[in-house]
Amino acid sequence: MQSVLDNYLGIHTQALALEAQRTDVLAANLANVDTPNYKARDMDFKAALAAASGQSDGSTLTLTTTQANDLTSAGTLPATDGADSDAALSGGAIAAPDGAGDATAAAAANPTYLKYRVPLAPSLDGNTVDEQFEQSAFAENAVRYQASLAFLNTKLRDLVTAISSS
Numbered sequence: 001m002q003s004v005l006d007n008y009l010g011i012h013t014q015a016l017a018l019e020a021q022r023t024d025v026l027a028a029n030l031a032n033v034d035t036p037n038y039k040a041r042d043m044d045f046k047a048a049l050a051a052a053s054g055q056s057d058g059s060t061l062t063l064t065t066t067q068a069n070d071l072t073s074a075g076t077l078p079a080t081d082g083a084d085s086d087a088a089l090s091g092g093a094i095a096a097p098d099g100a101g102d103a104t105a106a107a108a109a110n111p112t113y114l115k116y117r118v119p120l121a122p123s124l125d126g127n128t129v130d131e132q133f134e135q136s137a138f139a140e141n142a143v144r145y146q147a148s149l150a151f152l153n154t155k156l157r158d159l160v161t162a163i164s165s166s
Helices: 004-009 012-031 045-052 100-109 131-165
Strands: 042-043 115-116
Touching: 004 012, 012 042, 012 045, 012 131, 042 045
Parallel strands: none
Antiparallel strands: 042 115
């Protein structure tokens, strides 16, 4: 079961771990920019984060309704033809599975989220690393990592304030 702290911090802890993994992949690409036949790789971050957060697919979110008369994702009322109120509720909960940290590690370590990058202009020696593109992706990932750290820092600071004021 997911802890209260995990619920409070949200997806940022999982995103932080995956961004660190992506940093390693991009750094390996930059380190091998002159290595013959080296194939550039990148992480499918959206799919890895969806798997780490317990979603089956990163492209869709399920709508969870809390009342029997809530609208569904199609904008209609759920059918209540004699079914009990729990069956009338649509969607499913979006929650991380038990051991959410394990899911993050499994998603990051899973090679299915590492993809080979299609080169824009492959070199004659078979290397597919585009140094400028890799530097740009590395910088973007660093900004996202810093943003996740800032979100976590704010959440933890708010939590400390709440604890110390009571």
